[in-house]
Amino acid sequence: MLEKYRRQYRDHKVQFIFVDYDDTIVESDQTLFPLIAGSKLSEEHPFFESVSSLLESSDEVFKFFCIHLRIEKTSLITDITMIKKDEGFLLIIDDLSEHYDSYQSVAQSRNESIIKTELTVIKNQELEERERFKNSFIQNFSHELRSPLTGIMAISDILATTSLNGEQRKMLDFLKHSNSNLSLMLEDILNISSIGSGRLELQQKLFSLAKLFKLLEFTYKTKAKKKNLDFYCHLDEKVPEFVEGDRLRIYQVLTNLLDNAIKYTTKGNIKLSIVFNQKWANKVSLRFEVSDTANGIPQESFDTIFESFTQLNTENKANGSGLGLAIVKGLLKLMGSKIRLNSTVGEGSVFYFDLLLRFPLQTFPAEHMDNASVFVPERIKRIVINFAF
Amino acid sequence: MQESKKIVILGHFGVGKTSLIRRFVSNSFSDNYKVTIGVHITKKVVEISVGKNISLILWDLEGTDDIKTIRSSYLLGTHGAVFVFDVTRPSTFQNLNDDLKITTEKLPDVPLIVVGNKVDLVDLTDLNSILKENNINSDFLSSAKTGESVEELFHKMATLLHNHA
Incomplete structure (x- = not known):
């Protein structure tokens, strides 16, 4: 590397030219450009034409950096020094093309990046x-x-x-x-x-996940029966009975997934399960899963089905807004989660997501709970958290 | 002898200074952005009236987002200046009035033309409201790509310099 810089700065070529005050080249070596004695310097390049007037000033030395010169067929990037003498001026042209070319590449990347x-x-x-x-x-x-x-x-x-x-x-x-x-x-x-x-804000409240599960089981068992489908439910026994979260939005996510499953499945079954993943001090990770035996979704459509107004099954286009999965995706994002999908064409699909939910460590009065919907019989009046999982 | 005038083209990088000159001098345009380092100097003779020509020596200076950092040697002997900004990039005109103030301090008593370039990429109604919001008065809105106002701006500069002399 040092050798490269040594070559750039020490071994560069220099041309010396002496010009009289009538702009005539008196003497020049031909190191860089073919400048012939007797010719007019200002006619060789517009740079010389525009700086010739500077010689009338009182300054003795003028230094110009990074000047692009093209004379005849030679193009170079140079530093140019003009020194006034009694009979004319001395012009020293340093060829620093190699050095400036490397600077050019750096500047190119930098500027492109900034503009982009x-x-x-x-x-x-x-x-x-x-x-x-x-x-x-x-x-x-x-x-x-x-x-x-x-x-x-x-x-x-x-x-x-x-x-x-x-x-x-x-x-x-x-x-x-x-x-x-x-x-x-x-x-x-x-x-x-x-x-x-971004107007939708989550309402984090303590609620009974067991009740929510029962409600969904009741509702969708009925809906599935109407289409001659089986409906299976599984609630992992390690899942805490009470968790803190937005009950309404979790319910909305699950009903959207279940409605879709019912809508697109013509034979077979639908399954809803909530599985325990892991727990920390007062947090628990749960997996929510909705599976069906519908036609399945091709791999290339995995991303697009979560976009607004997207429906894959043209036969069912009349039903629904095509927003269900987009809502699921958006709500889960708000909850810090992500909807995932496994699907095999001809066999069915599994939509699932993990939620990290807080759960209470101690006994709490029933009135603190979010009991917004109670379709299932009240099993619990005095609530004691069961840690046995 | 034909009058010869040095014009410096100033402005942030990527605003199209080189493209404006290329359009004016060789009536060509390239979409490929190549950063200018240092200075490229070209020349074009402009007819400002019948039989009256003026030679414009155009100094295409390396773009900078800080006008104060321009090498003073580049400005020596300048007769006129063109300050170019990019109408699609607010960063190139948000501080325009300050940049112009510094330019006139560096180049006192030198005709200055302000040009908003790349107008082919924006809606003119939106542009005018943006310029108004930023309190910007540009002399020309140009497009090096289409050639819009390019000839006019340099011709205007040539006339200014002739009258200024």
């Missing part, structure tokens, strides 16, 4: 702005749609209490079913918009 970063930041800002606008638009639009929808639903309910013939009742049922679907879609859209805009 700047442009990326700008692009991201634009995307964020668009995303904010989109979310705000969706929020407002969905709210505006809700009011007339509520009116339609209310009128449908009133209509149902009136005297209707068979044909009219069928039409009313269809109307109510469509209203219900539309309402769910709006709910999904609002959810995905809230997640995207």
